[in-house]
Amino acid sequence: MNPLVDQLAVGAIIAGALGFFVLRILRKRAGGKSCGSDCGCGTTKIAKPLK
Amino acid sequence: MSTRAPAPVATPARDVLRHVAIAGNPNCGKSTIFNALTGLRQKVGNYPGVTVEKKTGRFFGSHGEAMELLDLPGSYSLQVRSPDEAVSRDVLLGRLPGTPRPDVIICVVDASNLERNLYLVAQMLELQIPVVVALNMVDVAEKNGIVIDLMALREKLGVPVIPMVGTKGVGFIELRQAVSRSPLPHPPICAQMPIVLEREVMALAKQLPVAPEVARGEALLLLTLHDQALDEVAHHERAIIDATKTAQQRLRTAGIDPLSAPVDARYDWIGEVCAAAHHSGGDHHALSISDRLDGWLTHRVWGWVAFLGIMVLMFFCIFTVAQYPMDWIKDGAAALSKWVTGHMPDSDLRGLLTDGIIAGVGGVVVFLPQILILYFFLGILEDTGYMARAAFIMDRLMSKVGLHGKSFIPMLSSLACAIPGIMASRTVENRKDRLVTILVAPLMSCSARIPVYTLMIAVLIPSHSALQKAGIMLSMYLLGLVAAAGMAWLFKRKLLRGETPMLLLEMPPYRLPSWRGVLLRMWERAGLFLRRAGTIILALSILLWALATFPKPDKADATPSEALAQSFAGRMGHAIEPVIAPLGYDWKIGIGLIGSFAAREVFVGTMSIVYSVENKDEENIEPLRDTMIAEKRADGRPVFTPLVCIGLMVFYVLAMQCISTVAIVRRETNSWRWPLFQIAYMTALAWIGAFIVFQGGKLLGFQ
Numbered sequence: 001m002n003p004l005v006d007q008l009a010v011g012a013i014i015a016g017a018l019g020f021f022v023l024r025i026l027r028k029r030a031g032g033k034s035c036g037s038d039c040g041c042g043t044t045k046i047a048k049p050l051k
Numbered sequence: 052m053s054t055r056a057p058a059p060v061a062t063p064a065r066d067v068l069r070h071v072a073i074a075g076n077p078n079c080g081k082s083t084i085f086n087a088l089t090g091l092r093q094k095v096g097n098y099p100g101v102t103v104e105k106k107t108g109r110f111f112g113s114h115g116e117a118m119e120l121l122d123l124p125g126s127y128s129l130q131v132r133s134p135d136e137a138v139s140r141d142v143l144l145g146r147l148p149g150t151p152r153p154d155v156i157i158c159v160v161d162a163s164n165l166e167r168n169l170y171l172v173a174q175m176l177e178l179q180i181p182v183v184v185a186l187n188m189v190d191v192a193e194k195n196g197i198v199i200d201l202m203a204l205r206e207k208l209g210v211p212v213i214p215m216v217g218t219k220g221v222g223f224i225e226l227r228q229a230v231s232r233s234p235l236p237h238p239p240i241c242a243q244m245p246i247v248l249e250r251e252v253m254a255l256a257k258q259l260p261v262a263p264e265v266a267r268g269e270a271l272l273l274l275t276l277h278d279q280a281l282d283e284v285a286h287h288e289r290a291i292i293d294a295t296k297t298a299q300q301r302l303r304t305a306g307i308d309p310l311s312a313p314v315d316a317r318y319d320w321i322g323e324v325c326a327a328a329h330h331s332g333g334d335h336h337a338l339s340i341s342d343r344l345d346g347w348l349t350h351r352v353w354g355w356v357a358f359l360g361i362m363v364l365m366f367f368c369i370f371t372v373a374q375y376p377m378d379w380i381k382d383g384a385a386a387l388s389k390w391v392t393g394h395m396p397d398s399d400l401r402g403l404l405t406d407g408i409i410a411g412v413g414g415v416v417v418f419l420p421q422i423l424i425l426y427f428f429l430g431i432l433e434d435t436g437y438m439a440r441a442a443f444i445m446d447r448l449m450s451k452v453g454l455h456g457k458s459f460i461p462m463l464s465s466l467a468c469a470i471p472g473i474m475a476s477r478t479v480e481n482r483k484d485r486l487v488t489i490l491v492a493p494l495m496s497c498s499a500r501i502p503v504y505t506l507m508i509a510v511l512i513p514s515h516s517a518l519q520k521a522g523i524m525l526s527m528y529l530l531g532l533v534a535a536a537g538m539a540w541l542f543k544r545k546l547l548r549g550e551t552p553m554l555l556l557e558m559p560p561y562r563l564p565s566w567r568g569v570l571l572r573m574w575e576r577a578g579l580f581l582r583r584a585g586t587i588i589l590a591l592s593i594l595l596w597a598l599a600t601f602p603k604p605d606k607a608d609a610t611p612s613e614a615l616a617q618s619f620a621g622r623m624g625h626a627i628e629p630v631i632a633p634l635g636y637d638w639k640i641g642i643g644l645i646g647s648f649a650a651r652e653v654f655v656g657t658m659s660i661v662y663s664v665e666n667k668d669e670e671n672i673e674p675l676r677d678t679m680i681a682e683k684r685a686d687g688r689p690v691f692t693p694l695v696c697i698g699l700m701v702f703y704v705l706a707m708q709c710i711s712t713v714a715i716v717r718r719e720t721n722s723w724r725w726p727l728f729q730i731a732y733m734t735a736l737a738w739i740g741a742f743i744v745f746q747g748g749k750l751l752g753f754q
Contacts, residue, residue: 001395001396001398001400003398006398006399006400007399009400010399010400010403010597013403013593014593014594014597016590016593017589017590017591017593017594017597018590018594020586020590021590
């Protein structure tokens with residue numbers, strides 16, 4: 001494999017993973033009241049609480 | 052100049068014709084009715100306190116009109132004792148900012164327990180909001196020999212009464228029709244208060260800055276508060292509180308106890324209603340099946356035997372039944388890795404795919420079957436009503452540490468996940484007890500710990516029987532329980548002193564579990580787990596692989612072990628090695644501890660990545676368990692000795708290692724002080740626990 005393509009692909013995937021966490025934090029901040037997890041407790045996923 | 056009429060702005064609130072609240076005693080089927088009307092899947096269970104927060108959904112009336120439905124936490128009366136009950140009271144009185152006062156209340160009443168449920172109905176009728184009574188569980192009442200005269204009940208209450216069986220879909224058409232009726236009549240005031248009291252109530256009501264419809268109900272609530280509770284009222288001005296106290300004084304002078312007179316009046320009314328509409332046949336003194344089962348399951352000795360037996364059975368199934376699907380997932384991941392290796396040239400990208408993504412995500416996903424089996428058992432325990440019995444037998448232990456059995460329900464819920472467990476602590480009335488419950492709930496072993504326990508047990512006793520493995524896992528769960536009890540005792544003695552409260556807990560009747568409900572919950576959990584694996588764990592695995600791979604070693608001929616040692620992850624592992632060396636851990640385990648700080652289960656994925664990166668030159672990829680068993684220190688001694696394996700499990704029993712729990716504790720305590728304290732004490736406890744296991748074991752001559 002071309003070393004440049006290899007490095008670019010790996011770099012893009014790592015940047016994507018980092019971007020995922022940054023977006024997650026920003027979205028949570030904007031979301032206000034939320035359980036903040038995927039635990040299934042129902043706060044955000046099943047039925048939303050009133051704002 | 053042209054003028055344009057402003058375009059109408061459509062807001063969701065305008066679409067909604069009515070706001071409907073579902074209220075009632077705990078465990079009378081409110082959430083079941085809510086789910087059936089809205090099509091949502093709000094959690095339901097056969098024990099009091101499943102719903103601790105208001106939840107909304109939308110449903111349509113019999114003419115297609117949209118209505119907003121509000122599911123409220125259960126409450127025995129509007130004189131609240133716990134934060135979840137306060138939510139119901141505040142919504143019904145229109146005190147909650149941003150939440151409109153309901154236009155209609157669906158008051159769910161357990162038909163098999165009519166007399167007790169009618170107390171809340173009496174208070175609802177006093178609120179002057181249209182009420183529809185959903186007489187739920189009429190099938191259970193019939194089975195118990197209770198006959199309810201519906202006509203007489205409707206006449207006495209003065210509101211629509213709909214007989215229902217929520218779990219079987221009976222009565223929903225009639226309920227929709229009743230709620231859709233327009234205009235809905237305001238209910239009559241049923242419980243007649245003494246004239247002197249009524250006069251004081253009306254006088255106080257006139258002074259209250261609230262809507263005229265709720266003024267009487269609000270004034271009645273104020274007049275029935277004792278001095279200390281009145282001083283704690285924050286939503287009224289001081290002048291109102293003083294006026295209430297003066298009115299109470301006048302009532303006492305007139306020979307009326309303001310605290311008990313309204314209660315007596317309501318019970319007199321309930322007596323009249325029951326005399327007219329409630330007839331119980333059969334022999335009251337004969338023991339029901341529930342009573343007979345309780346004789347065993349809440350027995351001082353047999354109760355514990357049953358509890359431990361259920362736990363052993365659960366863990367045995369976790370190790371036996373789950374093994375087959377686990378092997379399929381493991382084989383699938385290995386085949387995928389082999390396929391990628393065979394079809395791609397040696398490169399960083401191939402390393403990222405095989406050693407990072409497949410090893411990291413596959414290493415965690417393999418535990419899905421075990422987690423689902425745990426949820427299957429917990430679902431059955433919740434549906435049958437066993438949770439309340441477990442809380443009852445635990446009350447003896449809990450009262451010794453200063454808490455009561457009610458605190459055990461949040462702790463039992465934490466076996467699935469600490470987050471709903473911490474939210475369930477809202478049912479605990481006393482603030483200090485609630486805080487202690489929140490502080491110790493994450494010590495109960497949650498489902499995210501299963502991957503760590505399973506891996507370490509597999510390394511510790513690879514060829515032993517499933518029963519022995521289940522025994523070790525059970526001992527870890529019991530260690531979590533003992534640690535939670537011990538820390539609660541310490542906190543109650545030193546930090547949050549207070550009296551040990553009495554346990555008042557409703558024992559729900561035993562019911563057959565709803566298999567559909569249990570399977571649906573497992574399906575939801577599987578979806579959530581896979582979504583988590585495909586997002587957070589995937590992203591973490593990529594980053595951990597990058598940390599374990601870069602920077603590349605300066606020497607071209609460096610071995611993979613040397614390369615790992617020089618990577619960012621290797622340096623981090625080496626940096627914390629002095630702290631973890633007394634626990635018997637090497638720097639690679641240190642990487643696992645750091646990697647799993649945000650989520651415990653990532654430990655397995657991290658170890659998988661670390662050993663995959665280190666062994667990437669090897670043709671045959673060995674299972675993680677075998678790699679860990681074969682792992683040696685520089686002097687040739689094995690790394691994962693029995694003491695290290697047990698110490699690691701103990702560490703994960705006691706350590707916080709869950710960022711989502713930190714976030715929920717911050718929200719529930721409304722401060723950063725408690726979650727930070729919790730991280731500090733749990734990390735210290737975990738270190739001390741692992742230290743005692745390793746160093747104490749060595750002193751005793753173990754390896």
